[in-house]
Amino acid sequence: KQEVTQIPAALSVPEGENLVLNCSFTDSAIYNLQWFRQDPGKGLTSLLLIQSSQREQTSGRLNASLDKSSGRSTLYIAASQPGDSATYLCAVRTYYGGSQGNLIFGKGTKLSVKP
Amino acid sequence: GAGVSQSPSNKVTEKGKDVELRCDPISGHTALYWYRQSLGQGLEFLIYFQGNSAPDKSGLPSDRFSAERTGGSVSTLTIQRTQQEDSAVYLCASSLVSGLSEAFFGQGTRLTVV
Numbered sequence: 426k427q428e429v430t431q432i433p434a435a436l437s438v439p440e441g442e443n444l445v446l447n448c449s450f451t452d453s454a455i456y457n458l459q460w461f462r463q464d465p466g467k468g469l470t471s472l473l474l475i476q477s478s479q480r481e482q483t484s485g486r487l488n489a490s491l492d493k494s495s496g497r498s499t500l501y502i503a504a505s506q507p508g509d510s511a512t513y514l515c516a517v518r519t520y521y522g523g524s525q526g527n528l529i530f531g532k533g534t535k536l537s538v539k540p
Numbered sequence: 541g542a543g544v545s546q547s548p549s550n551k552v553t554e555k556g557k558d559v560e561l562r563c564d565p566i567s568g569h570t571a572l573y574w575y576r577q578s579l580g581q582g583l584e585f586l587i588y589f590q591g592n593s594a595p596d597k598s599g600l601p602s603d604r605f606s607a608e609r610t611g612g613s614v615s616t617l618t619i620q621r622t623q624q625e626d627s628a629v630y631l632c633a634s635s636l637v638s639g640l641s642e643a644f645f646g647q648g649t650r651l652t653v654v
Contacts, residue, residue: 456640468631469645476640514583516643526590528573528633528643532582 427452427519431531438505439539446500446534448515453493456518456526460489460500463512463533472513473500477520505538512536542566544646546632552652553622561617561649565634572615573633573643574607583631589615591637622653 428451438444448458457476461469473482473489475498481490488501502509514533518526545564553559565572574586585599589609600606604622609615619626629650635643 459643461645468647469633471642471644474642518643526571526637527585527588527596529585530575530583 427455427517427529429515429517429529429531431513431515431534433534434532435535435537437537437539440505440507442505442538444502444505444536446502446513446536448498448500448531450496450498450517450529452519453496454520455493456520458489458491458498459516459518459528460487460498461514461516463514465511469514502536505536507538507540510536510538544632544634544644546630546646546649548649549647550650550652552654555624555653556621558618558620559622559651561619561630561651563615563617563632563634563646565613565615565632566644568636569634569644570612570637571635571641571643572609574615574617575631575633576601576628577631577648578628586617586630619651622651624653627651627653 430449432447455477459474460472462472463469475482475491486503491498512533512535516528516530547562570591572589575583577583587607588596604620607617629648631648633643633645635641
């Protein structure tokens with residue numbers, strides 16, 4: 426059974442700092458991995474999608490990497506800003522099994538960027 | 541539509557009543573997911589519809605919960621005899637059936653059982 430873990434559960438940094446959020450998964454048989462952002466009281470906003478054949482994806486100040494064989498992904502945020510404060514979730518799309526294509530989520534990392 | 545639409549955005553109901561939550565996926569998206577998020581908690585998987593295949597109902601917490609998807613588009617999540625512990629935000633997402641595609645979420649329905 427696929428399990429997704431995110432470390433740390435919470436992170437507080439001063440504005441301007443570069444930071445890394447970690448995501449690990451137990452079964453490397455995945456279609457892709459997706460990073461989301463969730464603001465308080467809101468739905469999830471997709472940030473980056475990495476296919477299983479890719480190593481990284483970039484969007485603005487965000488860079489996500491994927492090491493499928495070791496079951497790990499990182500989300501790198503450069504020059505953090507207070508507006509980056511949110512909960513960041515990663516999800517893997519399962520490749521095998523009776524629920525092929527299901528999205529399995531980690532519990533998220535709550536990021537706070539202090540001005 | 542432009543995105544995943546959920547209705548209502550907020551619902552307050554009395555304990556013991558039945559409720560229906562609606563999800564309109566992005567047009568052409570044949571995969572549809574329901575999740576539940578209790579206050580301060582992560583996403584709890586409920587049910588997954590994948591095209592014309594039998595849905596994965598393994599996440600439904602009890603037989604009071606059911607969901608259907610009519611015509612491969614709109615989905616309704618029904619909770620019978622609601623309990624206070626059912627209070628949560630119910631989130632819906634959709635994607636193309638291809639495993640390579642991106643999933644998009646609606647804004648959720650906040651359910652409060654009093």
